Amino acid sequence: MRSIGWLAGLPLLAGAWVAATIAAEPRLESALEVPAGAIASGTGRDGAEPWLRVEARGRDLVASGEAPMQAALDDARAALAAVPGHRRILDRLGLVAEISPFTWAVVHRAPDRLDLIGHRPAEIGRAALADSLGAGLPAGLSLRDAARAARGAPDNFSEGARFLLAQVQHLKPGATAAMRDRTLSVHGEAASVEAYAGLKADLARPPAGFTVGEVGVEPALVSPFTWSASRGPDGIRLDGYTVSEADRAAILAAARLLADGVPVTDTMRTARGLPAGIDARALTDRAFAALALVREGSVSLDGAVLSIRGAAIDGQAVREAESLAGALPAGVSRGTVALTASRVSPYLVTVRRGPDAFTLTGHLPDAEARAAIRATLRPFLYGERIVDRTRLAEGAPPALLDGLTAGIGILAQLAEGEVTVRDQSLRVAGEGLYPESARRIAAEAARIAPPGWRIDVAVEARGATPLRDPAACRETFAALAAEPTLRFDPGSADLKAAFYPVLDEVAGLARACPQARIEVAGHDDPPGTAPPPAPKEAPAPTKAKPAAKPGKQAEKPVPKPADTPAIPDPGLPQRRAAAIVDYLLKAGIPADRIAAAPAEAAADRRAVAFALRS
Incomplete structure (x- = not known):
């Protein structure tokens, strides 16, 4: 009967236990959730959202979330294990995925908005990154961060991101500035000529640890497209626009070639807007061909119109400029051609005799004078040719042809040399074939100069020291x-x-x-210096002497006399x-x-x- 009573009481005991458990469970969960919640909140330091989520189920803790790094995961697990009163931890924790290559980009989505896409470093919270990048943005421009947290970001990620954010602001909406590990790239259209120049300057100085990769940026569009090259006492100055960096290099090369050592000042800026169909290289060649005719003045382009203004190098240049302006590259039309010519001073003419040619440079007064000089040279040609680079200009001294004719007569007697006229001065220099001819030329030179002219002769025999x-x-x-x-x-x-x-x-x-x-x-x-010993001759072969007879002493060698001192x-x-x-x-x-x-x-x-x- 007693056993039956004990068994009858078990249901009552179980019911009491269940009732006590149900009543106590909320208190146990509350006691666990408070410290576990504090641990979860602690994973949101430095502006990051907490990545740890913890739920109490009775005396059990259910932990889930992705830690930004292994150390943070280990710290969270250790902290949860130390919570008093828990029975067990259901661990559903993991690490944020590691991305390689690590990519991030900023897109100029609209005039007032920049979008961040790709991946952001897991260790930097979304809010913290937005605060860091948005600090220097102009008013009215906002950030929208759609990037996902990931591991594998390069060191100095924030410096690279700020650099790209600054570059994309030089560009019109639709542009993109991207990071792929440590390589930066930029694509889009410049917002202005000044913005393009600023972008090019910035890209030449990327942040430490980063390199600049592909840059696909179009210069800004300008209208009208203008350009000019000016020539004066201080050198050559380049202004206006150029269509590309390659075109700038070609223009600078042409300017330096023409400058021949004088300064070239470059203030050109890169832009689009050269009328379609115009070949930029052909335009550069023709422009500098025109500038070569200008002593002081300019060659300028306004849209598709080319003009030439200033003082010409000589009278012939005025006619050449007119001819050049009538044969411009396709798409370029003639503008103003206003060149003036003045008398050339000093008036220079040179006739040089080389191994295979007579070369004429400088100025002559007219075509008749040019023909007369060539006729004077013709009797002295022995297979040589005449290279005529003279130009026509006013300002020739009196008796120019007489002076040149006299000088050519001397030049014909030289192996190599030159005759130079500078106003009313005549100079003959070069090498004669023989010393006698050099002396004779020097002695006779004073008699051949025209009246009122000065003459200087510097003729030496060929090979003379x-x-x-x-x-x-x-x-x-x-x-x-x-x-x-x-x-x-x-x-x-x-x-x-x-x-x-x-x-x-x-x-x-x-x-x-x-x-x-x-x-x-x-x-x-x-x-006391002895002469070097004479080389020893090989000893002649000798016959072997018979051995000494028994009982007879061997002969002793006779000693040689000591060496005597050398006699001077x-x-x-x-x-x-x-x-x-x-x-x-x-x-x-x-x-x-x-x-x-x-x-x-x-x-x-x-x-x-x-x-x-x-």
Whole structure:
């Protein structure tokens, strides 16, 4: 009966336990949710949204979410494990996905809005990134961040993102600035000419650790499209627009070629707007061909109209500019051609004779003068050709043709040279075939110049060595007198290879100092110096001597006398000096200008020396 009563009480006991559990469960869950919720909220530091979500189910905790990095995941698990009163943790946690390559971009979606797409670093919260990037935006321009959190972002992501955000503001809506790992790229259309220049300057200085990849940015469109090249005393100045960086380089190259060393100032800006159908390179070639005719002035383009203004280099240039303006590239029309010509001063003409041609440069007064000069040259042509680069201009001095004719007569006697007229000055310079012809030309030149002209003749024999003044000759030979490298081997009068450079220099100086007579002093050997031993000859084969008879002593070798001291050779310095004199005679020094010094000059001398005797 007792057992039956105990069994009858079990349902009552179970019901009491269930009732107690149901009543206590809300209190247990509340006790777990408070510390677990604090842990979850703590995962939202630095502006990021909390990534951890925790739910209490009785005494169990259900944890879910994606941690931005492994350390954050480990910290969250450890904190949940330390919550008092929990029975177990249902772990549904993971890591944010790692993306490679890591991509992010900003799109200029509308005039007042920039969209962020791709992936953002998981460790940077959406709100924190928006605050960082939006801090410098102009009023009225907003950000919309649609990027997803991911791992794998490059270091200094924020610097690269801010850089791209700044570049996309130089562009019109529809443009994109993107990051692919550490490579930055920009595509779109510049908002203005100034914006394009700013973009190009910025892209040349990317943030540290990043490189600039593809840049597909169109310059801004301008109307009218203008360009000009001006020439003046300070050089050449380039203004207006150019269609591309390649076109700018071509224009600069043409300007520097024409400038020939004078400054070129470039203030051009890149833009679109050159009328369709115009070849930019052909336009550049024609523009600088026109500028070459201008001494001071400009060549300018306004839309499709090319104009030439200023002072021409000479009268011929005025006619050439008119002709050039009538043959412009397709699509370009003639504008104003207003060139004035003044008298050329100084008036220069040059006739140069080279190996295979006579070349004429400078100015002549008219076509008749040009024909007369060519006729004057014709009798002196022996297979040579005439290269005529002269131009026609006013300002020729009186008797120009007489002066040139006289100069050409001298030029015909030269192997190479030139005749130059500068106003009423005539200069003839060059090389004659023989010394006699050079002297004769110099003597007769004063008689051939027109009345009132000055003449200067600088004609030398071909291959002649420039002469030095006596003072320079003495200084040079004084240096050679102390030359330490000319020292013969003991007992020898043979020249060594080290002597030849010095001796060749002496020969050259002798040709440049025709008034000087050179003496060569040999040298003796220091006391006690023995001459080098003569090479030993191989000993002749000898027959073997029979062995000594038993009981007979072998013969002892007779000792040789000791070596005797070397006897000085009194004629050695003279032989050495004679060897050097012989070399210099063969090098072209006349016999009356080179000799060996007296014997006493070698006393106590230990190296060869040279002396100058005028």
